[in-house]
Amino acid sequence: MQALMEAPKQQLSKDSMKVWIISETIGNLIGFVILGALFVADHYLSWYDWVVWILIALTVLSVVSTIWSFFRVSLLYKNWRYDVNEEYLQLKSGALHEQHHIIPMTKIQSVSTHQGPLLKKYNLYSLKINTVGSDHEILALPKQKAFELRDRIAVYAKVEEVER
Amino acid sequence: MNRKRNHPMMMVYELGKLIKNSLFLFIFFFVVKAGSETWFFVYGRYGVVVLFMLTVLYLPFKWYSRTYQLDDKAVHMASRLFTTTQKTVPYSKIQNVQKELKWFHRVFGMTSLTLETSMQGGESSIRFPVLKKEEAARIEQRVQGKVPPELKQQKETSEEVDVPILKERKKGTESECNPIDSHKRIHFTPKKRELFKASFASLSFLALTPVIGSFLSKLDDFHFEKQVDGFLSFLFESTTVLVTTILLFVILSAVFGIGSTILKYGKYEIASDKDTIYITKGMVEEKYVSISKGKVQAVLVEQSLMKRILGLAMVKFVTAGGSGEESEVTALYPYLPVSRASSLIEELLADYRISSRMNRLPKQAAWIRMLKPSWLWLVSTVLIFFVKPEPLGISQAWWIFSIVLFILIMISRVLSYYHSSYAIHDQYIQFRSGGFTTSLYLSKRSRIIEMEASQTFIQKKVGLASLNIVNQANPVRFTSMEDLPAQFAGEAYQWYTGRKEEVHLVTEGEENHEQMGLGVLGDGYH
Numbered sequence: 001m002q003a004l005m006e007a008p009k010q011q012l013s014k015d016s017m018k019v020w021i022i023s024e025t026i027g028n029l030i031g032f033v034i035l036g037a038l039f040v041a042d043h044y045l046s047w048y049d050w051v052v053w054i055l056i057a058l059t060v061l062s063v064v065s066t067i068w069s070f071f072r073v074s075l076l077y078k079n080w081r082y083d084v085n086e087e088y089l090q091l092k093s094g095a096l097h098e099q100h101h102i103i104p105m106t107k108i109q110s111v112s113t114h115q116g117p118l119l120k121k122y123n124l125y126s127l128k129i130n131t132v133g134s135d136h137e138i139l140a141l142p143k144q145k146a147f148e149l150r151d152r153i154a155v156y157a158k159v160e161e162v163e164r
Numbered sequence: 165m166n167r168k169r170n171h172p173m174m175m176v177y178e179l180g181k182l183i184k185n186s187l188f189l190f191i192f193f194f195v196v197k198a199g200s201e202t203w204f205f206v207y208g209r210y211g212v213v214v215l216f217m218l219t220v221l222y223l224p225f226k227w228y229s230r231t232y233q234l235d236d237k238a239v240h241m242a243s244r245l246f247t248t249t250q251k252t253v254p255y256s257k258i259q260n261v262q263k264e265l266k267w268f269h270r271v272f273g274m275t276s277l278t279l280e281t282s283m284q285g286g287e288s289s290i291r292f293p294v295l296k297k298e299e300a301a302r303i304e305q306r307v308q309g310k311v312p313p314e315l316k317q318q319k320e321t322s323e324e325v326d327v328p329i330l331k332e333r334k335k336g337t338e339s340e341c342n343p344i345d346s347h348k349r350i351h352f353t354p355k356k357r358e359l360f361k362a363s364f365a366s367l368s369f370l371a372l373t374p375v376i377g378s379f380l381s382k383l384d385d386f387h388f389e390k391q392v393d394g395f396l397s398f399l400f401e402s403t404t405v406l407v408t409t410i411l412l413f414v415i416l417s418a419v420f421g422i423g424s425t426i427l428k429y430g431k432y433e434i435a436s437d438k439d440t441i442y443i444t445k446g447m448v449e450e451k452y453v454s455i456s457k458g459k460v461q462a463v464l465v466e467q468s469l470m471k472r473i474l475g476l477a478m479v480k481f482v483t484a485g486g487s488g489e490e491s492e493v494t495a496l497y498p499y500l501p502v503s504r505a506s507s508l509i510e511e512l513l514a515d516y517r518i519s520s521r522m523n524r525l526p527k528q529a530a531w532i533r534m535l536k537p538s539w540l541w542l543v544s545t546v547l548i549f550f551v552k553p554e555p556l557g558i559s560q561a562w563w564i565f566s567i568v569l570f571i572l573i574m575i576s577r578v579l580s581y582y583h584s585s586y587a588i589h590d591q592y593i594q595f596r597s598g599g600f601t602t603s604l605y606l607s608k609r610s611r612i613i614e615m616e617a618s619q620t621f622i623q624k625k626v627g628l629a630s631l632n633i634v635n636q637a638n639p640v641r642f643t644s645m646e647d648l649p650a651q652f653a654g655e656a657y658q659w660y661t662g663r664k665e666e667v668h669l670v671t672e673g674e675e676n677h678e679q680m681g682l683g684v685l686g687d688g689y690h
Contacts, residue, residue, distance in 0.1 A: 087664060099618040102660060106667075107613045131614060133640025 007100075008083030008090040015122040016140030017077050023118055024069040031062055082138050084149060086156055089129065091136060107131050108157035113146050129153065167231035167242070174294040175223045177268050182223075186216055232292070234306050239279065241290055253290060257281050259459050259484050260494065261304045265450040268294075275300045279307060282484035282638055308440055308456055348442065351511055352434040352497060352504070362499035363425035365470050372417040432497055436512050441481075443496065455494060459483050461635040462607035462643070463509055463516060467502075469600045477505045482607075484636050509606075517592055518606060522585035528626040529647035530581045538573050541566070576600055586648055588659050591666055593633070595645045605643050607635055609659065610666040614640075617653045629653035 038055055041047075075095040083090045089108065091101040109132060113125040125146035127138040141149065193212050197205045229245040239258075241251040262278040269275050277300045279290040292300070354362070399406055426447070433444045442454045462482040471477060478498040500508065506518045545566045552562050576599030583602045587594045593612070595605045614634035623629055629650040633643045648656075 088661065094618075096621040097618060098624065099616060100657065101614070101616050102657060103614050104663070132636055133634055134614065 008081040008092050010082050010084075012077060012080050012082075012138070012140050013122070013124055013142050013145075014077070015124060015142075017073050019118045019122055019124065019140060020073045020076065021070065024066075024073065028062070028066045028069065035059055035062060080139065084153060084156070089136075089153065091138070101136060103129070103131055103136070105153070105156040108153060111150050111153045111157065113150050167233045168299075169231055170227060170292055171274060171294045171296055171299075172227065173272055173274055175227050176272075177274075177294045178223050178226070179220065180268060182216070182219055186212075186219075190216075234303060239290065239303075239307065251287075251290070253279070253281055255307050255309060257283070258307050260453055260455040261307060262454075263300060263304075263450075263452040265446075265452075267449065270450070273297065277303060279303075282636075288638075304454060308454070310439075348435050348437045350433060350435045351508055352432075352500070354429060354432050354497065354499075358499065358501065359426055359430060360422065361474050361476060362429055363422045365468075365474050365476050365499055366421075366425060367470065370417070370421070372413075372420045376413075429497065429499065434496055434508070434512070441512050443494070453494060455481065455483055457513055457515075460513060461611045461637065462605060462641070463513070464606075465505055465509075465604040467602050471499070472602070475502050476500060477502045479505050479509060482635055482637050482641055484638055516606065516608070517590065519587050519589045519592070519594060521589075522587040522594060522596060523652075525581060525584045525586075525647055526628070526649050528628055529584070530578075532622060532626065532628065532647055533577045533581055534574070538570075541570055541573055544569060584645070584647075586645060586652065588652075588656060591663075593656070593659075595643065597645060607633070607643075608666070609663040611635060612660065612663070615657065615660050617657055619650065619653075623647065623650075627651075631656055 035055065035058060039052075042051055042055060076093070079093060079095045079098070081090075081092040087105055089101075089103045089105065091099075091103075093099050108129055110130045112128050112130075114128060115125050119125060119140060122140075123143050124140045125143055126140055127146055127150055129136045129138070138146075138149075189212050193205060193209050200206075225245060229243050231242045231244075233240050237256075238252050238254045241249075241253075243249045258279050259282050260280045262280065263275045264278070265275055273296075274294050275297050277292040277295050281288050281290075292303075295303075399409055428447075429445070431445065431447050431450075433442075435442045435444075436457075439457055440454050441457060441460075442452070444450065444452045460481045460483055464480040464482065466478045466480065467476070476499045479496040479500055481494045481496070483494055496508070506520075509516055509518060548562045548565055555561055558564070580597065580599040583596055583598055585596045591608050591610065593607055593609065597603060597605075612633055613636055616632040616634075617629055618632070619629045627650045628647045629652075630644060630646040631648055631653055633645075635641045635643065
């Protein structure tokens with residue numbers, strides 16, 4: 001498939017990996033705290049016997065998914081590509097399940113930048129692109145690049161952008 | 165330009181509707197609960213009457229306050245009673261025009277008119293409940309950009325401004341300001357034989373069985389068990405009686421089925437002129453819809469198992485109008501002969517081509533489809549294992565059901581492999597898919613608003629890919645084709661980037677249409 005398709009080349013910010021690792025860690029920690037609390041509750045409230053087995057199974061799953069999530073971060077970064085020209089926005093993502101999107105500029109309805117606390121720490125922005133029927137997101141770009149890309153898409157798509 | 169109103173008959177129509185809707189309340193308060201002395205019903209009776217009278221008194225005001233007016237570019241609706249509401253809809257945003265003739269309209273020679281837009285949310289359509297037929301036709305023509313003759317001269321003297329309403333326009337079509345010189349041509353009306361086939365394909369003759377069944381059980385409820393039982397035992401006493409009854413039943417069902425089919429599809433007409441397709445249907449209550457050819461986003465040809473056996477097909481047009489289920493597609497006659505279906509599409513949509521040469525999926529696709537775990541089967545087997553129903557006293561029913569379901573799923577998969585095919589020819593893309601019910605999809609690349617190609621891990625290993633195509637509907641319609649050769653997915657991607665051959669970009673410098681719409685509003689109400 002690659003051979004025939006001119007794959008997009010632009011990559012996300014390398015800092016995005018740090019952001020994802022932090023957010024994955026936080027998410028996993030919360031998960032483990034809840035699991036721990038459930039184990040304690042199970043011990044003191046003596047729930048049904050099968051509950052403990054379900055909790056053990058959940059723990060095993062969580063451990064596996066935690067290890068996987070760290071691999072996932074680097075796979076996600078390595079395989080994420082985007083490109084913009086006057087006519088099309090192209091997105092590519094996924095290692096195991098590879099997805100290519102092609103969206104004509106004239107069909108883009110709006111484009112906006114977003115920043116959460118983690119992205120802010122690394123001065124990154126995510127870029128959201130809405131079309132008539134779907135939303136696409138370019139996950140993490142350095143501030144300058146994100147703003148420049150947003151304005152460029154806005155010009156190509158002729159969306160009137162209100163500056164803050 | 166002066167404001168206009170619905171025909172005064174609208175008040176009578178609304179009164180009829182009001183009576184119909186409030187009949188239940190009256191029966192409840194004055195018949196069912198006639199003897200009740202509770203305060204709720206005693207005062208409620210007065211309340212119902214007062215409410216009814218007030219609503220009747222409101223009707224003339226409602227009629228008077230609703231006005232509309234049409235200008236060069238948009239239709240303006242206004243309602244001025246306690247609050248004033250104004251709505252402006254540019255003609256270019258109107259997806260289709262519908263007329264519905266209920267009993268009332270037929271008796272008084274009126275019609276209702278609905279203009280469907282592609283707007284999201286509740287008020288996506290403009291409705292005129294009662295209009296004179298000539299006025300409805302006039303509105304329809306204006307909306308579709310066919311200026312009625314008396315206005316044409318006026319229009320020519322006024323300055324001609326080409327308004328860039330769409331950001332992207334098709335090359336070489338000038339459908340926007342076409343006078344009504346092109347003549348309507350009728351393409352299809354069902355013949356007797358086709359109606360007969362249709363009544364079989366729709367299985368409408370089976371509809372009599374539940375009717376009779378529910379009638380018999382109703383009789384039971386009303387303490388006629390003895391009579392029903394007696395009747396049944398009388399039936400089973402002698403073979404002649406039984407056979408005659410069954411024969412009678414079969415004949416009745418057939419008559420019922422054919423009758424209901426004729427009522428529904430007997431009077432059906434598909435016509436078109438240069439830019440517009442007209443569909444008229446219904447014997448008693450007539451429905452009419454007209455769609456601009458340019459608003460058709462994709463074409464679907466669907467066939468259920470029954471229709472495939474009888475050689476019939478349903479053709480649907482995907483458009484962006486309407487709200488609610490099924491309204492994003494406009495069905496042509498649902499029981500078209502297959503041979504007629506594709507020629508009809510090309511007759512109606514001159515710029516669409518159907519290719520009969522389509523490619524089958526590669527062998528690997530069959531394996532992937534057969535080996536994929538079926539969640540439907542797994543979940544229902546697990547469920548039925550725990551529930552273990554015993555219908556008709558068969559204790560082993562659960563695994564029989566599971567096996568039957570498994571076989572059905574496998575048959576459906578084999579069929580779906582054989583039915584699946586794909587083709588790209590010129591600017592058209594064609595997919596056929598489906599197991600028991602098949603669906604052929606046809607669209608042009610200028611009408612495709614987004615495309616996605618994807619490969620799962622397994623697809624990658626065997627050189628397959630999936631395509632997902634987005635068309636505008638309300639809001640959008642996804643069409644996906646799985647397990648295509650990866651090579652083809654790449655080609656399709658390349659093919660899609662060639663859409664610049666059909667569309668050209670209107671460069672900057674023109675105001676966008678929202679602003680334009682407001683300008684029109686200002687002009688309209690001076």
